[in-house]
Amino acid sequence: LVNPKAVxxxxxxxxxxxxxxxxxxxxxxxxxxxxxxxxVETYExxxxxxxxxxxxxxxxxPFRELIESLNTDEIFSEVTEGKLRTYFTCTREPYENEGRxxxxxxxxxxxxxxxxxxxxxxxxxxxxxxxxxMNEELIKYLEGEGFTEGDSKTPGEYVVEKAFVG
Numbered sequence: 139l140v141n142p143k144a145v146x147x148x149x150x151x152x153x154x155x156x157x158x159x160x161x162x163x164x165x166x167x168x169x170x171x172x173x174x175x176x177x178v179e180t181y182e183x184x185x186x187x188x189x190x191x192x193x194x195x196x197x198x199x200p201f202r203e204l205i206e207s208l209n210t211d212e213i214f215s216e217v218t219e220g221k222l223r224t225y226f227t228c229t230r231e232p233y234e235n236e237g238r239x240x241x242x243x244x245x246x247x248x249x250x251x252x253x254x255x256x257x258x259x260x261x262x263x264x265x266x267x268x269x270x271x272m273n274e275e276l277i278k279y280l281e282g283e284g285f286t287e288g289d290s291k292t293p294g295e296y297v298v299e300k301a302f303v304g
Contacts, residue, residue: 148174148265150183152288152297156263158254159184162239162276163191164268168201170299171267175208178217184263188223190248192239192268194230202226223252239268240275259284264296273298 148170153159159180161171168191174180180187193199202224208214209222225248227235235242235251242248249256257264264285266276277287280296288294 146170147289147297147300148267149297150179152290152293153263153265154288154293154295155183156295157184157261158186158188158257158263160188160190160243160248160257160262160264162243162264162266162268162272163189164239164272165193165198167191167268167299169267171265172201172205174265175205175222176214176217181217181219181221184221186221186223186254187218188225188248188252188254190225190227190239190242192227192229192237192242194228196228196231196233199226199228223254225251238272240272240279243276244279257283259286259295262295265298266296267299 161174163171171189175187175189189205206224208218209220225235225242227233227237227239227242229238246256264280266273277298285295288297
């Protein structure tokens with residue numbers, strides 16, 4: 139059973155309206171994004187939904203096929219309308235994309251591969267869920283680019299999962 143009302147920090151209401159939604163995850167941080175990418179509301183709010191997921195090895199990307207199939211699935215393709223883009227990367231073995239999620243974002247590798255413009259606070263929104271070092275590094279990067287963190291009181295350009303913050 140799933141609660142019909144989303145709660146926590148990774149919800150659309152905590153973000154300002156925008157064109158592109160980036161979902162940045164490492165390891166099991168993909169979990170909350172699995173429901174977001176299958177939600178009708180997500181595709182009503184954004185022109186593109188970009189999943190960037192990094193793991194150590196390819197075997198740790200078990201949902202890759204499921205995620206990629208959403209644009210062609212008989213049911214979900216009507217929801218995604220081809221708006222879903224993916225970038226999967228590994229850090230400890232040869233893979234089609236290699237390296238850290240943070241590096242792929244800083245260097246524009248994600249945008250280059252997916253034919254997207256550089257990330258900008260004026261029209262891009264970001265949700266972050268991963269290791270604490272990645273979360274902290276991406277927060278510093280995004281804030282340096284002019285992004286502000288959103289919450290339930292004041293929507294911003296990015297949000298970060300805080301479930302594991304001590």
